[in-house]
Amino acid sequence: MLQVTDDRLQHERYLLYIYTPFCGTCALARTMLDKIETVHQQDIFYEMNASLNPEFMQEFKIESVPCLLIKEKGEVQDKVYAFKSIPNIYTYLMAYKPELFVRSPGSTLKR
Known part of the structure; x- marks a missing residue:
């Protein structure tokens, strides 16, 4: 995970x-x-310590932590507070980062 x-x-x-x-x-x-x-063998998420960024927390109206803030096209699309499970997070990734699920040419599935 990369520091924002x-x-x-x-x-x-x-x-x-x-x-x-x-x-x-x-x-x-x-x-x-x-x-x-x-x-996925790549950095997908950025991270931010809420304690060090109170202005950001107020500006984006972050209600609690943990929070996965999804920004697309310059606008906040979603704020996920209930992570629940890895499959739940994948539902957001499929919607907002579909390129993670496109196989590259020449790739094969490993069994």
Whole structure:
């Protein structure tokens, strides 16, 4: 997971995981996101410590942590507070990051 930068926050599209360091539920959510990145062998999510960014939290009306903020076309599309399970997170990835599910030419499925 990549630490978000001010420059990245200006981009039109990103998936931002917002957490606080001593939040047990945040640690569980992070484990799910880390597993997804491991499967896809790439950084998919950016991360932000909510404690260090109170202005961002107010501006985007983040109600609690953990939160997966989904921004696309310059607008917040969704805020996921209930991570529930890895398959649940995949429903958002299929909607907002479909390129993760396109096989590249010449790739084969491993059995």
